Amino acid sequence: MKIGIFFGGPSREREISFAGGRTVYDNLDKNVFEPVPVFVDSFGQFILLDWQYIYKGTIRDFYPPISAVPPSLRGFQIYLESLTNPDLEAIAREVGQPLQPHQFRQHFDFAFLALHGPYGEDGNIQGLLEWYGIPYSGCGVLPSAIGIDKGAQKELMAQAGFAGPDFTRVSRTAWLAETDKTALMDSLVEDLGLPLVVKAPHQGSSIGVSIVAEADVTKFAAAVNRSLFIQELAKADWQSWDETGKINYIRTLTDIREGIGMPVWVGLPGTDLRLMHHPEELYHYLEQDFPGDLVQLISPEGEDSVLVESFIRGQEFSCIVIQDEKGNPLALPPTGIIKREDLFNYRSKYLPGMSRKVTPIDLPEAQLEAIRRECCRLFETLHCNVYARIDGFVSETGEIFLNDPNTTSGMLPSSFFFHQAAEIGLNPSQFLTYIIRTSLAERIKAGKNVIALHKQLAGLDAQLQSLQQAVAEKKRVAVIMGGFSSERHISVESGRNIFEKLASSTKYEAFPVFLTGSEAEHELYLVPVNVMLKDNADDIREKVHHVGEVHPILAKIRKEATAVTQKYAGNPLSAPQRIRYEQLAERADVVFIALHGRPGEDGAVQTELERVGLPYNGSGVASSQITINKWETNELLAQHGVSVAKHRLVDKTLWLRNKPEALAEIEAEFRYPFITKPADDGCSSAVKKIKNREELVAFGNMIFREAEPLLDTEAQTLKLQANEEFPQKQQFLIEELITRNGALHFLEITGGLLTRLDDQGNRVYEVFEPSEALASGEVLSLEEKFLAGEGQNITPARFASTTEAYRAISAQVRSELEKVARLLNVEGYARIDAFVRIFEDNRAETIIIEVNSLPGMTPATCIFHQTAINGYKPYHFIDAILEYGQQRQRSLNVSH
Structure with missing residues (x-):
């Protein structure tokens, strides 16, 4: 059965829709369904998307395509609506095939809707599909139309006797005409109390919402403007910022999730406004033509009113x-x-x-x-x-x-949608099957195409029944996730993604294993899907350490859902169970290690798996022990002529014994700013750009602290985020800040690779086209590297403007990455981070930052963007990684 997955769309939640559509595409049961990606662009154009674009990090990474994007001096990324007079059909053809609704039936049998907000969950797309006789997932036209309108919801709910907060509406016209906004605020506070909740009435549940906690008219006005998608900017503020501050303001303003997006009407309040499409155009206007003391910026897609509620x-x-x-x-x-x-x-x-x-x-x-x-x-x-x-x-x-x-619910792997379904025993693949089958049955009730839909439903039921009766011989894969490093939450995201890709395949039977404990003692736990889909690694650890009786409500709901779970899952949920590596070897044929940092990338888990004879993914013990240690990696590479940053280790003993001496030695060798990082941890753990002695002292004190809690003063100096962790170590690494140094072009890249064995048993390296990584701050954050919609990764990297020059430069860079992999004896797959300097003669100098032997495998990580260029879907990439691990184990068994 062909399932057209609709994702993207015109709404401000299009990035979450894009990520959710990818989740559905990957998790549909391949025994039953064939996924067909239908991307909906900003103008509502339907595109049968070439599959490789599904694995881009964000929509702006591929659409509009680079050929249609005007140059941007300041590196602004744009959506389609920032182009003036675009040739929509020509642009669509660069990423797929434009589709008209009357052509839907030629390509799919059923539409799975992962669209959000206006045009996605408001009845529009549902009505269109009903007109063309295509069954679709989820609610019908009427509940969708009500569900998107928060005002109509409230009125209907009040009539039906549901409790709700007091609320009122403020129209756009009245707001813009209101001269005494303080009086309006005071009136609302008198009627509704503080705090006030201000909402955009026709957006998704998370867009255009603010809380006004105090009777401050400036904050109140900003909240109402936010829900109307209006911003005001003072000339004095703009002129007080440096170029970085101005660029960040426009990036935030044009971010459709938190700003007002583009295009935007700009000008003096109450006067004729100018429509601007591109962020560069807006930057130039504010920099050169700023009229008066204050300008208004207004989205053409704003709301006509706002809701103001009691808190x-x-x-x-x-x-x-x-x-x-x-x-x-x-x-x-x-x-x-x-x-x-x-x-x-x-x-x-x-x-x-x-x-x-x-x-x-x-x-x-x-x-x-x-x-x-x-x-x-x-x-x-x-x-x-x-x-x-x-x-x-x-x-x-x-x-x-x-x-x-x-x-429509968010459909990221750990969203409420999958999180709660897991509590009755359905993994994401099974829950999606349930949604499709139930939706098909519901569409019959509308009285349209009844005979055809009954036939379609009977065919699906017959296939589901035959699958239950078939006993498939599948390879058993243990997916180990978690750990106890500061990257344990990203490890869980990676592990879940690997599990879900394998669970929906025809070849593998995956089961999740959670690792916790300490370096001295690894604790392994078999965990059911509901525990695997807990919010983060710490929640999973809490569950495996405190296994008690099932909560009475969970027991009751599971009993109520028995008919559903027996039909789609079969096996009941079990409690977490601690096992040893020897027991793991009895249950698994192969292991996928989805751990990051220590343990996982340090050879410790690999040592245990080799001891019990289990094949695994990635590099062997010796190579892992080198690549986890950034100092040793730098030293080895430098000895073989590979460019690395100037570096030195700082030892805890010296720091504590004589801090002035340690500081003097560092400052004699390195000029500020420079980079500090743990010498032996994951790629994003506590990496900081140090600009002065105060920050260096704070970093040293923090990483060498005796107790686990963060030091308040040092955390403030280093500007740590509220949820940011900082490891305790015996050493840290200092690296010279890598700069342009006279190069014509300078960029940060990350390059993935895959190994295989040829017919003679020789290791062959396939180095993918690198991605260009753009950091919003001083260094790339965990979120930018691994989470959907956060990072800006351009794949392939923008080495040159012409094809010939690009190929020459890319070949040099990839050759250097392969050299590094061979020197370090990297196996299976890896990610290598580097800076590249490109000179006028197209000579490229590649400066290696670090090598990750178990790179992040979250749905949005750019290694999947790179493999797609070479024709690998994520599942096929994972399959190739596992096959190499099994080949290696077989060759070891033969040699022994």
């Missing part, structure tokens, strides 16, 4: 409601949201570590049941079907407020 003090939750096999609503266990701030915004919802999910929410059983009942009642009241995500609060007095039914 509910209490616990926030989210609950997925699905239909059981009889068509009745079934509320999955509500998830509590523990936030770092009052507002559960876009970043809090989609970035690991910004908030925490607890399932079920920590409330008495009776209250949990009351939440479930209210969510089911709302599901029925709004005529929802298949599934919906319903958000709400339990107030401090115990009252339940439901405030945002969503007919």
Whole structure:
């Protein structure tokens, strides 16, 4: 059955839709479904997307294509709407095949909707598909139209007796005409109290929402403008910023998730405004033609009004409601949201570590049941079907407020959508099968194409039944994730991604293994899918260390969902179980190590796996022991003529014994700024650009501290984020800051590689086209490297403007990367980070930063962008990695 996956779209949540569509594409059960990617661009154009673009980090990394993008002196990335008079069909043809709705039937049998916000979950696309007779996933036209309109929702919910916060509307016209905004704010505060919640009424649940905590008219006006997608900029502020500050302002302004996006109307308030499409055009206007003391910037896609609500003090939750096999609503266990701030915004919802999910929410059983009942009642009241995500609060007095039914949920691997389904025993692949089958049954109820849909449903049911009866011989893969380094959360993201890619394949039977403990003693745990999909590594560790009785609500819901789970999953959930490496060898045929830093990239896990005879991915013990140690890597490479940064180790003993002497030695050898990092940890752990002695002292004190808690003064000096971790080490590494140094072109790159054995048993290296990495701060962050929608990675890297020059430079760089891999005896796969200086004669100098023997394998990591150019889908890349590990093990067995 061909499944057209609709993702992207015109909305401000298009990046999460893009990432969610990729999740669906990868996790559909390949025994049953053939995924067909249908990208929807900013103008609503449907494109049968060439599959390799699915694995780009963000939409702007591939669309509009580079050929259509005008040059940008300041490196601004743009969406399609920043082009003036684009040839839409020609642009679409560079990434795929434009589709008209009447052609849908030629390419797919069913539409899976991963679109968000306006045009995606408002009934528009649902109505279009019904017109053309294509069955689709999720809710129908009516609940979708209600679900996108927060004002209409509130009125309907009030009529149906649901508790909700008091609210009012403020129209755009009235707001712009209002001369006394303080009086308006005071009136709202008198009616609704503080804090005030200000919302854009027709956006997704996380866009254009603010909390005004105090009666401050400046903050109040900014919140209302934000929901109307208006910004005001003072000339004095603009002129006070340096070029970096100005560029960052425009980048934030044009970020559709947190800013107002492009194009934008600009000018003096109350006058004729100019429409500007490109960030460079806006930068030039503000720099050269800034009129008056204040300008307004207004999105053409703004709202006509805003909602202002009372703030509910209490616990926030989210609950997925699905239909059981009889068509009745079934509320999955509500998830509590523990936030770092009052507002559960876009970043809090989609970035690991910004908030925490607890399932079920920590409330008495009776209250949990009351939440479930209210969510089911709302599901029925709004005529929802298949599934919906319903958000709400339990107030401090115990009252339940439901405030945002969503007919499409975010579909990142650890989203509420998959997180709660895992609690009844469905992995993502199985849950997607459930959604498709249930949606097909629901579309029949609309009375359109009934005979054809019944036939389609019967065919799917027959295939599902035959799969249950078949006993497939699959290779058993243990996916080890977690660890105890500062990169353990990214390791879990990588491990989940590997597990999900393998779980939906026809070749492998994957099972998750969580590693925790210490360097002295590794603790291995077999974990069920519901534990694997907990929010982060620390939540998983808590579950495996404190295995108790199943929560009564979870037991009750699992019983209610028995018919669903037996049909789509079969095996009941089990408790986490600690095992030894010897027991792992009895259960697995091969291991995929998805760990980062120590342990994992240091050879320790590899040593244990070799001891019990298990093949594994990546480099062997000796190579891993070298590449984890950045000092040893630098030394070895330098000895063989490879360019590396000037470097030195700083030892804890010297630092503690005589800090002035240590500082004097460092400052005699290195000029500020320079880079400091742990000598033996993951690629993004505590990497800092040190600009002065104060920061150097703070870094040394922090990394050499005796106790685990962060030092407050040092954390402030180093500008650590609220959730940032900082390891304790015995040494740290200093590296000279790598700069342009007279080169015509200078860029940071990351290059992936894969090894295989030829017919003679010789190792062959396939080095992929490197990606160009763009950091928003002083160094690349974990989020920019690994999380969907965060980093700006351009693949292939922009080495040159002409094809001939590009090929010459790329060949030099890739040759140097292969040389490094051979010197370090890298096997399986790896990622090598470097800086590249390009000179006028197209000579390239590659300066190696570090080598990662187990690179990040999150859905958005750029190694997948690179492999796609060479024709590997992520599953095929993972398969090749596992095959090499098994070949290596077989050759070892023969030699022994």
